[in-house]
Amino acid sequence: MRNRLFIFDLDGTLLNTIGDLAVGCDYMLSLRGLKTHTYEEYCSFVGNGIMRLVERALPEELRTEDYIKAARKDFVDYYIDHIDAHTVPYDGMVDLVYTLQRRGAKLAVASNKFQAGTEKLIKKFFPEIDWVEICGNREGVPLKPDTALVDMILDKAGVERQGCVMIGDSGVDIQTAHNAGITSVGVSWGFRSRSELEENGADYIADDATELLHILENL
Numbered sequence: 001m002r003n004r005l006f007i008f009d010l011d012g013t014l015l016n017t018i019g020d021l022a023v024g025c026d027y028m029l030s031l032r033g034l035k036t037h038t039y040e041e042y043c044s045f046v047g048n049g050i051m052r053l054v055e056r057a058l059p060e061e062l063r064t065e066d067y068i069k070a071a072r073k074d075f076v077d078y079y080i081d082h083i084d085a086h087t088v089p090y091d092g093m094v095d096l097v098y099t100l101q102r103r104g105a106k107l108a109v110a111s112n113k114f115q116a117g118t119e120k121l122i123k124k125f126f127p128e129i130d131w132v133e134i135c136g137n138r139e140g141v142p143l144k145p146d147t148a149l150v151d152m153i154l155d156k157a158g159v160e161r162q163g164c165v166m167i168g169d170s171g172v173d174i175q176t177a178h179n180a181g182i183t184s185v186g187v188s189w190g191f192r193s194r195s196e197l198e199e200n201g202a203d204y205i206a207d208d209a210t211e212l213l214h215i216l217e218n219l
Helices: 018-031 039-045 050-057 065-079 093-102 115-125 148-157 171-180 194-199 209-217
Strands: 005-008 106-114 133-137 164-168 183-187 204-206
Touching: 005 148, 018 039, 018 050, 018 065, 039 050, 050 065, 093 106, 093 209, 106 115, 106 148, 115 133, 133 148, 148 164, 148 171, 164 171, 164 209, 171 183, 171 194, 183 209, 194 204, 204 209
Parallel strands: 005 106, 005 164, 106 133, 164 183, 183 204
Antiparallel strands: none
C-alpha cells in the first residue's frame, strides 16, 4: 500500500460527532430564545461547514449575513470547549486506520469542519497516526466539493492521482472525489443515507469497517 493515499472525511466517517454538534447548536439557539431541532434535522444540516450548519439551524427570517456570523461565533466559542463530550469513533475505524498505517498506506483527513476543531478531534482519537495532512476549513480555501483540500494533500503526499481514494459519508465527499478524478468510497453509517451515496455515483459503498478495509485492500 506504499503508493496509496486514503483521504478520510471526519464527521460521519471517522467520528460520530452529531451529539456535540447538536448540543452546540442548541446552546446557540437557546441564547436567542429560538427553537432547537431533532437529531434527524441536525444530520441533514451538516456536511458543508459550520457556517452552513448554523445558517440551516436558524429560522429563515434571521438568516442575514451579520446574524449568521454572530450565531456562528457563539456556536464555535461553546463547541470548541465541548467538542468531545459525546463524540466517539465509529465501530472499527480506529483499528482500520492503524491497520492501513501499519501496511504502509499514506493517510490524510479532508473535512469541512473548521481547522481547530478538526485538529483537536483527530489528535485526541488518532494520536499515533502519522497523517500526511489534517485539513479542515481555513480562510481562503474553498470547502468540499471543491478539490482544493484534496489537491493540497496530493501535493504533500507525492502520490499519483490514480493511487488516491476519498472515503466519506455524504454526497459532498463523493462529488469531491469525482471532481478531483480520484476513487470514491462511501460509508453508509454516517449522517446521510445510502441512497445519497448511490445517487452521487459512489464507486464503492461500505456498510461497516470490515467491509471498508476489504474494499481498500482490493483497489
